[in-house]
Amino acid sequence: MPAIFFGHGNPMNALATNRYTEGWASIGKSMPRPKAVLAVSAHWYVSFCAVMSNLMPPTIHDFGGFPKELYQIEYPAPGSLELARAVQDLLAPVPVRLDESWGLDHGTWAVLCHVFPDADIPVVQLSIDATQPPSFHYELGKRLRSLREEGVLIIGSGNIVHNLSAYAWNNPAVHPYDWAERFEEQARDVLSKGDSAPLIDYQSLGRDAILSVPTPEHYLPLLYVLGLRREKEPVSFPVQGVDGGSISMLAVQVG
DSSP, X not given: OOEEEEEOOOGGGGTOOSHHHHHHHHHHHHSOOOSEEEEEETTOEESSOEEEOOSSOXXXXXXXXXXXXXXXXXXXXXXXXXXXXXXXXHHTTSOOEEEOSOXXXXXXXXXXXXXXTTOXXXXXXXXXXXXXOHHHHHHHHHHTHHHHHTTEEEEEEEOSSBOGGGOOTTOTTSOOOHHXXXXXXXXXHHXXXXXXXXXXXXXXXXXXXXXXXXXXXXXXXXXHHHHHOOTTOOEEOSSOOEETTXXXXXXXXXX
């Protein structure tokens, strides 16, 4: 299976038909049916490493101030205790707890409702441990590589550029800010060359990186996908665009 980082953006994309959601749907149609999905979402950002063990995970509406139609969306995909335990084993000796307190947050379901609209493929989420440095998350991705060979689709969901304080709320179609364009272009260039080190140490990349990644939670899912990439494996960008000047919707597909 490929491994894919999705720029998920606004949760209203769950209800929308636009170039981003159409791109997500095309990704789902272009690949073999996965055995299961393992998702790393920006919105399960906690102080520990956990994997979701719910057999029927709830749809979490982890946001506020949106139309009631968004809160009515359910994504009733089953969970997979088998996959959760496999993740535990592969990540050992890192302690990974089985967790039933979470479900599918919008970083996962707002994308998957377009990629796999039938919600009939098991989905498990892996938390992002906020106490760990970027290199830790990259290394976890490397340890999960074998799942791809077993038919598991591993996705990261966040945004390479995510600066809500600079977002043009009244004009989402505004031209991207220059620093957002430069950092995304730099990331694409590094990804195309196959060198992960600069993106792992993104905080050393200067002002553009600081403005593009003011907080790490939406960026770190990319590092899991980088870790899943094998040497010389092709990378592509099936969905592109910047929303509101400061939210990159770039999707990064490995394999």
